Amino acid sequence: MTTIEDNIDREAHLENHPVVSTHYTLITPMIAKVYSILRERVFSRHTGTFLYAKPRMGKTRCAETVRDLLTIEFPKKYILYHTADGNKSARLIRDLVSTVGLYKAPKESYGALMERFIIHVRAEVEFRGGGHFVFIVDENQLLSTEGWNELLVIHNRLEQRGISMTTLGFGQEEILENRHFLFGLGATNLVARFLCEPIRFEGCVSEVDFDSMLNEYDANKEFPLDSGCTYTNFFLPKAFAAGFRISKYSRLIWTELINVAGEDGPGELPLEHMFRVIEDILMRSRHMDCSEFKITDEIVRKAVDASLIVGYVSFMRQAPK
Structure with missing residues (x-):
């Protein structure tokens, strides 16, 4: 035959x-294990958690797979994937406005950019009817202290509008040093919101x-x-x-x-x-x-x-x- x-x-x-x-994407046992943890955090609407790994361990593949699986399993949640680039002169909110494809004027103020991004998230959440925004940030070790603070502002602004936000971070081992640095600055609110639950990723x-x-x-x-x-x-x-x-x-x-x-x-x-x-x-x-x-x-x-x-x-x- x-x-x-x-x-x-x-x-x-x-x-x-x-x-x-x-x-291509291959769901390894470790990716399956990570997803089983992260999907529960998303389902429970935790504010944030993060995964860290050594270079070339498949972290980005894992992040992309988690994005795809969450999109399939939770169609009523707005899921946004962003890769931090480590440009210290740029603001996170300016990068996010570009990521979602919104036009920005060359000298548009921080406040205007923030408001347009919040409006965008609200529209996407309302369209899906779920009231939950899931933000996946790859290479999160590249976020500056200002970037983490901007992320906190986004969380707070959305909460004020009745929208839950969960941040899932994926980074290299330097993120542990960044967490220690934020503790040293007294920014315990940032650590508690985004970096309180480290998950180590090992490839095989x-x-x-x-x-x-x-x-x-x-x-x-x-x-x-x-x-x-x-x-x-x-x-x-x-x-x-x-x-x-x-x-x-x-x-x-x-x-x-x-x-x-x-x-x-x-x-x-x-x-x-x-x-x-x-x-x-x-x-x-x-x-x-x-x-x-x-x-x-x-x-x-x-x-x-x-x-x-x-x-x-x-x-x-x-x-x-």
């Missing part, structure tokens, strides 16, 4: 494949987690959409038809990654680079596709080398603790 995936022109679709472009900390990730490529991630062709099937159709699954090589790939991590353990392995290893194996194996295909030690080693994960781990070991 001929299936949809049998008729796919793989060469025509190759350049646009998510594994090649790296534009066990072989079980890694096996779960690989299974997504074998069974759940499809391209083209609704074709029934999983990512593994796309790159290795003959091997896949003969029973090949990349998840069967979880131990082989994981062992090589743990050799890279050494005594520091898997928590030091950057998730973004781990994805690169998987992607490289699929793409590197494409020209070797046959019913007898197997992943070898050499294929894994070459993928690990190409991912640059060794250099990253070595560099991070030299970073100040």
Whole structure:
């Protein structure tokens, strides 16, 4: 029987494949765990919490996934995603007005910008009929003290108008230093509102987690959409038809990654680079596709080398603790 995936022109679709472009979302066990926590905070309308991680651990992917899942689960809430840029000369409110696509005059006052943003949020909330604004800010370690104060003003202004606001922050480990700094300034109101509940994000900390990730490529991630062709099937159709699954090589790939991590353990392995290893194996194996295909030690080693994960781990070991 001929299936949809049998008729796919793989060469025509190759350049646009998510594994090649790296534009895809994979819900890892850690992302699922984080979402289960954050969705409860949103449901309960907590004022704020934040997640922190080392660089390249998949924090931004997690933030974007949380945004998408909240949008689906809570259609009556207005959810806004913003990435802080660390420009100390700019005001947060000016950035937010740009983020939502509102026109701003070159010398428009802080008060005018704030009022227009508040009106925008009120309109979006009223349109959805939920009375709740969820603000997701990525790279929140880049917010200045003035930025945190502006965020507090937004919270207070919306509360006065009967609108709840929850801020979900995603940042690098420096955010913990920023929190300590705000304490030192006596800004306990800012810490209590936005930074009282730190959640540590670790990309992939066990072989079980890694096996779960690989299974997504074998069974759940499809391209083209609704074709029934999983990512593994796309790159290795003959091997896949003969029973090949990349998840069967979880131990082989994981062992090589743990050799890279050494005594520091898997928590030091950057998730973004781990994805690169998987992607490289699929793409590197494409020209070797046959019913007898197997992943070898050499294929894994070459993928690990190409991912640059060794250099990253070595560099991070030299970073100040």
